[in-house]
Amino acid sequence: MKRSSGILMPVFSLPSPYGIGTVGKAAYDFVDFLHDAGQTWWQILPVGPTSYGDSPYQSPSAYAGNPYFIDLDLLAEDGLLTKKEINAVSFGDDPEHADYGLLYENRLPLLKKAMERGWDGAAEEIGEFRRANAFWLEDYAVFMAIKRANKMQSWLEWEDEGLRMHRQDAIDRVRPELEEDIRLFIFAQYLFFKQWAKLREYAHEKGIMIMGDMALYVALDSADVWSSPENFLLDEKNVPVDVAGVPPDYFTADGQLWGNPLYNYGRMEQDGYGWWIRMIGGAAQLYDAIRIDHFRGLANYWAVPYGEATAKNGRWVQGPGMRLVSALKGWFTDVQFIAEDLGFATPEVAQLLNESGFPGMKVLEFAFDSKEESNYLPHTYQRNCICYTGTHDNDTVVGWQKTADKNDLKKAKAYLGINDSEGFVRGMIRGGMESVADLFIAQMQDYLELGAEARINTPGAASGNWTWRMLPGKADKKLAKEIYAMTEIFGRLNRV
DSSP states (O other): SSSEEEEEEOOSSSSTTTSSSSHHHHHHHHHHHHHHEEEEEEEEOOOOOHHHHHOOOOOOOOOOOOOOGGGOOOOHHTTTHHHHHHSOOOOOTTTTTHHHHHHHHHHHHHHHHHOOOTTTTTHHHHHHHHHHHHHHHHHHHHHHHHHTTTOOOGGGGGGOOHHHHHHHHHHHHHHHHHHHHHHHHHHHHHHHHHHHHHHHHHHHHTTOOEEEEEEEOOSSSSHHHHOOOOGGGGTSSSSSSEEEEEEOOOTTOOOOEEEEBBBOHHHHHHTTTTHHHHHHHHHHTTOOOETTTGGGGGGGEEEEEESSSTTOOOEEOOTTTTHHHHHHHHHHHHHHEEOOOOOOOOHHHHHHHHOOOOEEEEGGGGOOOSSSTTSSSGOOSSSEEEEOOOTTTSSOOHHHHHSSSSSHHHHHHHHHHHHHOOHHHHHHHHHTTTTSSSEEEEEHHHHOOOOOOGGGOOOSSSOSSSSOOOEEEEEEOOHHHHHHHHHHTTTTTOOO
């Protein structure tokens, strides 16, 4: 990876009059902003459909795109919807926060109207899309149609045993009555990938590469687990044996119980990790670089018995390590992988990161602990890493500045040489820009100097996450010029 920089900005955070960011005009405008600002990378969060809790890391599919991100104005330009139909629907009146409840109620009915007008005319393209994505698309569409028929219950709670166990005879029996919904979910994916491909092509024309996040684990309530139970640690009734989490630590006395099913790595290794290769292949259709979330779980992972109320009673289990990493590197020679190696460091994780050759992550908000030496201080970096002011799981710099220990802030100011005229936030950004890290990324909220109200996610908080949206006009020419100047000074203008 060449010396460069980028901005972390989720798609859902883009401005839009329709309740959430999309891959329409605002996305193209943001690509232009990145180009004008001298940036190389646009980092986003997972773009899959969201479910209960609205987290993009708990999606009903590891492959599908979020129907909410389909741009309605582009559908109107294609004659699939009218402006009157779009404007008749409420998506909320708060331009700074997404209302997922309204999106859930109102987005699919619009997409159904678009399908009714567009399916026949695009039948040949849709057929090609179905064939190219047959390894996941049909199962996903059937899964979602059955969920809708079961009032969105988890597949573990479906009363029909045949459907719950993914038996083909049971699916064939109910498919005729679900065909309209199945077509709707297929059509939505066709629209998403068509719009996404055009946006990504435009980004490349502007010299902008897209970095996407990929959750290490898939959601339990997903088409992936339902349709491929043999790849997960499930019992004879397809109920999880153990689930994922992290153990208790200084911040969480009970640990974090994520509830994702764990992989049956022994089974996966038998066919050369084909399931993983297919999943990474799906991500490579969307992104130029893939950040593997919770990378440490490939070295060793915390397994908690299914049904436990907390993550306390788990145990460490050795992961596949370089066996899996080598398989992925062998298949995907043109994909840049990034390892999210944050959290409790162990020799096993450090060894895996070193052997993989993947760049790890450094977070400036973690660097200035006045009580002990930190390996996040810029003078400890090697080039093969990515420096962040903070990630989507951290507060904004303004928010962190207001809550951090005064001695930590004093250390940060002294270390970075921050003065009042520069300001604390700009000093933090400069500290990352001037570091030896090959890549520096700041959250868009930090360039806008927004506070905790613009935080993307607070781990462990049950609500209030994944909603922040940027107001129109904030990513303007003046800000782009300022970012360009800093990017040029510190030698990060190179395109990938």
